[in-house]
Amino acid sequence: MRITNTTLRDLYHSMLRIRYCEESLVKPIESGEVRCPVHLCTGQEAVSAGVCAALKQDDYIFGNHRSHGHYLAKGGGMKEMVAEIYGKETGCSRGRGGSMHLIDPQVGMLGSAPIVAGTISLALGAALASSIRKDKRVTVSFFGDGATGEGVLCESLNFAALRRLPLIFACENNFYSTHLPISEIRVSNRIFEIGKPFGEQSFRVDGNDVLQVHAQAKKAVALCRRGKGPVFLEFLTYRMHGHVGPDDNIQGSHTDIRPKKEIEQWRRKDPIVKLEQLLLKKNMMTKAEIVKLKSLVEQEVREAHAFALKSPFPKKEELNKYVFKD
Amino acid sequence: MYSRTRKLPYSLAINEALHQTMESDPDVFLIGQGVKSPWYVGNTARGLLDAFGPSRVIDTPVSENAITGAAVGAAIAGMRAVVVHPRIDFMLYAFDPIINEAANWYYMNGGKASVPVVIWGIINRKGEQAAQHSQALQAMFMHVPGLKVVIPSTPYDAKGLMVAGIRDNNPVLFIDDRCLYNIEGEVPEELYEVPIGKGVIRKEGTDVTIAASSYMVYEALKAADKLEQEGIRAEIIDLRSLKPLDEALLFASVKKTGRIVVADGGWKTCGVAAEISALVYENIFHAVKAPVIRVTLPDTPAPASAVLEQVYYPGESNIIQAVKKLMKI
Numbered sequence: 001m002r003i004t005n006t007t008l009r010d011l012y013h014s015m016l017r018i019r020y021c022e023e024s025l026v027k028p029i030e031s032g033e034v035r036c037p038v039h040l041c042t043g044q045e046a047v048s049a050g051v052c053a054a055l056k057q058d059d060y061i062f063g064n065h066r067s068h069g070h071y072l073a074k075g076g077g078m079k080e081m082v083a084e085i086y087g088k089e090t091g092c093s094r095g096r097g098g099s100m101h102l103i104d105p106q107v108g109m110l111g112s113a114p115i116v117a118g119t120i121s122l123a124l125g126a127a128l129a130s131s132i133r134k135d136k137r138v139t140v141s142f143f144g145d146g147a148t149g150e151g152v153l154c155e156s157l158n159f160a161a162l163r164r165l166p167l168i169f170a171c172e173n174n175f176y177s178t179h180l181p182i183s184e185i186r187v188s189n190r191i192f193e194i195g196k197p198f199g200e201q202s203f204r205v206d207g208n209d210v211l212q213v214h215a216q217a218k219k220a221v222a223l224c225r226r227g228k229g230p231v232f233l234e235f236l237t238y239r240m241h242g243h244v245g246p247d248d249n250i251q252g253s254h255t256d257i258r259p260k261k262e263i264e265q266w267r268r269k270d271p272i273v274k275l276e277q278l279l280l281k282k283n284m285m286t287k288a289e290i291v292k293l294k295s296l297v298e299q300e301v302r303e304a305h306a307f308a309l310k311s312p313f314p315k316k317e318e319l320n321k322y323v324f325k326d
Numbered sequence: 327m328y329s330r331t332r333k334l335p336y337s338l339a340i341n342e343a344l345h346q347t348m349e350s351d352p353d354v355f356l357i358g359q360g361v362k363s364p365w366y367v368g369n370t371a372r373g374l375l376d377a378f379g380p381s382r383v384i385d386t387p388v389s390e391n392a393i394t395g396a397a398v399g400a401a402i403a404g405m406r407a408v409v410v411h412p413r414i415d416f417m418l419y420a421f422d423p424i425i426n427e428a429a430n431w432y433y434m435n436g437g438k439a440s441v442p443v444v445i446w447g448i449i450n451r452k453g454e455q456a457a458q459h460s461q462a463l464q465a466m467f468m469h470v471p472g473l474k475v476v477i478p479s480t481p482y483d484a485k486g487l488m489v490a491g492i493r494d495n496n497p498v499l500f501i502d503d504r505c506l507y508n509i510e511g512e513v514p515e516e517l518y519e520v521p522i523g524k525g526v527i528r529k530e531g532t533d534v535t536i537a538a539s540s541y542m543v544y545e546a547l548k549a550a551d552k553l554e555q556e557g558i559r560a561e562i563i564d565l566r567s568l569k570p571l572d573e574a575l576l577f578a579s580v581k582k583t584g585r586i587v588v589a590d591g592g593w594k595t596c597g598v599a600a601e602i603s604a605l606v607y608e609n610i611f612h613a614v615k616a617p618v619i620r621v622t623l624p625d626t627p628a629p630a631s632a633v634l635e636q637v638y639y640p641g642e643s644n645i646i647q648a649v650k651k652l653m654k655i
Contacts (some may be wrong), residue, residue: 004370053387060403062399068329092436092438093436094436094437094438095436096433096434096435096436097434097435099434101434102440103435103436103439104438105438110399110402110403110438110439111402111431111435113426113427113434115422115426115427118395118422118423118426118427119393119399119401119427120392121391121392121394121396121397121398121423122391122395122396122398122402122423122427123399124392124395124396124399125395125396125397125398125399125400125401125402125407126399126400126402128357128384128396128399128400129399129400129403129404129405130403131381131382131403132355132382132400132405151391152391152395152422153390155387155391155392155393156392156395156396158387158389158392159386159387159389159392159393159396162387163384172335172538212346217642225427225465241506278540317418318546321437322432322433322436322437323432323433324432324474324496325432325437325440325474325495325496326495
């Protein structure tokens with residue numbers, strides 16, 4: 001597959017923004033400045049970046065509890081996201097949602113929610129809307145390996161296939177459903193095969209290789225636009241933090257039971273380092289350019305926190321605003 | 327008020343609401359199990375498939391969770407979806423998209439995306455259908471912030487509230503009793519709305535208020551006629567909307583009569599009647615001369631045997647009994 005230098009740099013930039021923003025949240029979480037549950041996606045950036053780069057701005061995505069990356073890669077504003085995580089009125093959900101409810105309809109990010117598999121059927125509906133309107137949009141549903149335990153996934157796979165909907169089921173398999181390894185929640189770890197009985201084109205992809213992610217996503221998007229959807233994509237990846245927060249320190253106890261050796265093995269497969277090495281090797285970016293880009297991203301992240309910190313909290317008298325729309 | 331009206335059965339009044347809203351707005355579509363089959367949805371979907379085609383009139387597999395979620399997701403993506411559940415009991419599979427997603431979406435996203443969806447659940451009481459085919463679950467949905475709940479009793483209201491529900495920018499639970507589908511009433515030919523949140527007085531009276539909804543309105547009217555023969559003048563309020571509830575109409579009536587019986591087709595505990603009792607005591611305690619009486623289903627699952635059904639379902643006689651108790655007769 002041919003991929004332009006610009007696309008490669010954009011993918012690198014997209015992953016850096018996600019990584020730096022995620023890591024910038026560690027201290028505020030530990031200090032208690034950030035209080036809402038935050039599910040960091042460090043290590044999984046290639047999936048968000050690679051998939052969203054294959055979409056147009058008016059295509060739709062739905063996320064889950066771990067969706068900072070999806071939101072940023074689709075074009076959601078970093079300032080608004082960080083402000084949301086701090087519970088501020090300037091946040092993308094005006095401080096009513098927190099980290100798990102990120103939305104920016106202007107760029108096709110239609111929302112995220114932590115009920116496992118809860119947004120899969122919503123994505124099904126967005127794709128159904130596109131099929132009724134014949135607007136050629138594609139919808140991506142991001143969910144994790146844990147969501148494969150929910151019945152609504154099978155219902156959605158069936159209905160999407162029946163109606164040939166332009167929907168990509170994007171499963172980020174990070175091998176752990178909160179604390180449980182995949183071997184304890186599934187008989188087969190070949191998740192991508194879930195799509196096959198429904199006649200869906202189904203692929204397993206190295207989710208830490210952004211080039212492969214992007215290439216498969218582009219193919220899937222093209223299939224959907226031609227009326228050959230839905231498509232099931234399983235991305236093998238790994239989160240470098242615990243299920244929630246910087247670590248799994250839930251009420252003082254260390255609950256991340258993942259073997260240290262396993263974590264180290266995945267650290268060596270860091271998707272950002274991998275692309276960085278390629279960019280340098282192929283002379284697509286110089287070291288100086290990389291340093292400069294990193295400092296630009298660092299600055300954007302600093303500005304996002306500054307914006308969030310100086311933003312006002314929601315007004316107490318507006319507690320009941322947004323229950324109903326007029 | 328309206329140029330032309332004629333008699334229509336309740337089911338065809340709903341049907342007309344669907345035809346006219348789908349005709350006037352290309353974003354409206356109907357999805358649900360059995361929309362191709364009168365066996366499931368009565369006459370409510372008659373002619374829709376021919377008029378609007380299979381892309382907007384969508385019959386589905388038995389997948390209530392995903393299909394309701396799809397209606398909600400389509401609404402988030404800008405459509406106006408109507409999802410029908412021919413038996414509301416089966417809609418319990420869809421609690422997640424209704425409550426976790428649709429009801430919360432607008433709030434938890436700070437008003438950035440609304441969910442204009444009608445979630446239509448049909449109650450199928452009686453007929454020896456037993457506990458999983460007869461439930462009246464309106465109170466469960468009343469409990470949840472972000473949901474509106476309507477429960478029409480007449481063909482006029484069935485059409486007007488369906489239209490209002492479709493045009494509303496929020497999730498609206500449209501709950502109806504199949505036993506009303508053949509009831510006829512005057513229905514205007516034109517497209518009109520019955521405002522959500524407004525009740526109506528079906529019969530004026532001065533001695534006691536009977537607040538009812540859906541088929542219990544007819545039981546209350548029959549009871550009121552008999553009571554009138556004994557010199558008791560009951561005022562019948564048809565609630566029409568359970569959420570928001572027309573508190574102003576309710577309180578004004580109770581202030582006038584000083585007594586209230588609430589007749590609801592659901593269970594007693596934490597039910598519609600419980601909520602109305604609490605509202606009355608909380609707001610106009612001094613206006614009430616006697617304790618509220620709730621006429622509801624007992625806290626028991628629906629039985630099959632017709633003999634048991636006769637005692638299970640409250641009706642006219644229970645309402646008369648309640649009123650007489652209040653009047654100390």
